[in-house]
Amino acid sequence: MAQDFENINERMERASLKELMPGFDKEAEWLQLAGKLHPAKKRIPLTRWAYAAAILLLLGVGTWFMLPPTANNQPAVAQQNAPLHAALPADTALNTKPVIAEVDTQVNEIKPDQNKGLAVMKKRTRVHKDHDMVTKYTAKDFICNGTPCPIQICINQTVTCPHTQPSTISSSSTLEPDQSGRLRYKAHDKIAKNCSLTVNEIEITSIATGETILLNTNSSPSTAQEVFNYITGKKKGDVLAGMFNSDCDHQDKKHGLRLNNRHGDLIIE
Amino acid sequence: MDEASLVKCCKDNNPAAQKALYDKYVELMMIVCLRYVADREDAREVLMDAFLNFFKHIGGFTYLGEGSVKAWLKKIVVNQCLMHLRKRKVIYTTGKELEQYDNSDGSENALDYLNAKEIMNMIQTLPDGYRTIFNLYFFEGMNHKEISGLLGISEGTSKSQLHRGRALLREKILQTN
Numbered sequence: 001m002a003q004d005f006e007n008i009n010e011r012m013e014r015a016s017l018k019e020l021m022p023g024f025d026k027e028a029e030w031l032q033l034a035g036k037l038h039p040a041k042k043r044i045p046l047t048r049w050a051y052a053a054a055i056l057l058l059l060g061v062g063t064w065f066m067l068p069p070t071a072n073n074q075p076a077v078a079q080q081n082a083p084l085h086a087a088l089p090a091d092t093a094l095n096t097k098p099v100i101a102e103v104d105t106q107v108n109e110i111k112p113d114q115n116k117g118l119a120v121m122k123k124r125t126r127v128h129k130d131h132d133m134v135t136k137y138t139a140k141d142f143i144c145n146g147t148p149c150p151i152q153i154c155i156n157q158t159v160t161c162p163h164t165q166p167s168t169i170s171s172s173s174t175l176e177p178d179q180s181g182r183l184r185y186k187a188h189d190k191i192a193k194n195c196s197l198t199v200n201e202i203e204i205t206s207i208a209t210g211e212t213i214l215l216n217t218n219s220s221p222s223t224a225q226e227v228f229n230y231i232t233g234k235k236k237g238d239v240l241a242g243m244f245n246s247d248c249d250h251q252d253k254k255h256g257l258r259l260n261n262r263h264g265d266l267i268i269e
Numbered sequence: 270m271d272e273a274s275l276v277k278c279c280k281d282n283n284p285a286a287q288k289a290l291y292d293k294y295v296e297l298m299m300i301v302c303l304r305y306v307a308d309r310e311d312a313r314e315v316l317m318d319a320f321l322n323f324f325k326h327i328g329g330f331t332y333l334g335e336g337s338v339k340a341w342l343k344k345i346v347v348n349q350c351l352m353h354l355r356k357r358k359v360i361y362t363t364g365k366e367l368e369q370y371d372n373s374d375g376s377e378n379a380l381d382y383l384n385a386k387e388i389m390n391m392i393q394t395l396p397d398g399y400r401t402i403f404n405l406y407f408f409e410g411m412n413h414k415e416i417s418g419l420l421g422i423s424e425g426t427s428k429s430q431l432h433r434g435r436a437l438l439r440e441k442i443l444q445t446n
Contacts, residue, residue: 005435008380008388009408012304015385017296020303026295029313030288033320038284 145175149248213242305350399434
């Protein structure tokens with residue numbers, strides 16, 4: 001009974017597809033199959049990668065500057081309460097080199113005995129860029145002490161940034177007679193753009209006599225800001241900072257103290 | 270390039286080798302699809318899926334000489350056709366009606382008067398169940414035990430379906446002749 005279809009397989013093997021299905025497009029079918037076997041990969045041109053990387057970098061840097069600082073990163077308030085002479089190095093009087101005494105004290109200093117017996121783990125925290133700069137006092141300009149007396153100049157400045165408490169920076173410089181050195185203060189170009197810097201006080205002290213000329217917002221004949229403008233070179237010329245009643249030898253010899261930047265570097269006369 | 274090399278290149282996902290094997294077997298496999306799946310568009314889709322599976326799994330294929338690629342590919346195509354039919358829920362009726370068609374009219378050589386297209390058309394007009402078992406028995410060379418295991422039916426059902434399919438086909442052939 002099965003004989004009638006015995007050779008059917010052989011018959012069909014010999015058949016051609018053109019005969020059985022004339023409309024079959026082998027090449028079109030292959031293209032479709034090849035598309036599924038090798039799907040086209042989307043390639044982003046290199047330049048687009050570069051643009052994307054640049055934008056990400058800018059965003060990262062921008063975010064870094066815009067982030068408010070944490071409480072731990074508040075700038076330390078510097079105060080100068082120590083007596084003037086205590087702040088000087090022991091060999092200052094004998095040292096012939098230009099001497100710049102640094103009397104910067106941080107209020108938030110941790111006392112050693114507070115952590116006694118405790119294992120200290122140093123955690124590296126990200127320091128806000130603004131404050132990082134604030135804590136670095138910048139010796140910007142040279143100043144020459146043209147008087148016969150050693151003089152100390154202390155400049156108190158306030159940095160105000162958004163989202164943070166204002167912080168005070170105090171920096172002092174001591175200048176030996178007829179010597180020049182860098183005058184230390186925080187420069188405007190060293191703070192973040194969104195912060196402001198104001199000068200509160202300038203104290204000019206004659207170390208030998210202990211006399212101090214205190215300049216502030218109400219002082220006369222010059223305010224602290226006016227004198228600071230000459231220090232920074234914002235104004236050219238000379239300014240009378242104040243009067244000393246005696247000279248280094250404690251002789252009653254009233255003389256004015258002028259700051260002069262007419263010839264370039266700042267000179268105390 | 271010989272077939273062994275083509276297989277090796279296909280394992281490396283080489284498009285040229287894939288195209289060569291496709292060209293060699295596509296027509297033959299389309300004929301196989303048409304025998305199982307009457308609708309031409311469905312047959313095209315089934316063939317496409319079968320070739321995709323073939324190239325996807327060729328990494329696990331071991332070349333055993335001439336004919337091994339064809340046999341393996343045909344097995345994939347047939348399985349793909351059966352999957353397609355399974356999705357269409359082809360029903361295989363039981364073997365109770367076997368005796369009804371157990372009559373041979375003696376037209377053993379009736380096929381000799383038909384061309385391939387006519388034979389294909391007749392096969393395609395068979396009901397899905399008859400056609401599937403007819404194909405598996407006469408074209409794939411499987412016995413009723415193998416067919417019943419493959420389709421999940423009894424051997425009796427397989428025999429019945431084959432008998433009825435063959436009788437129907439014979440009837441059509443005689444009408445044509």
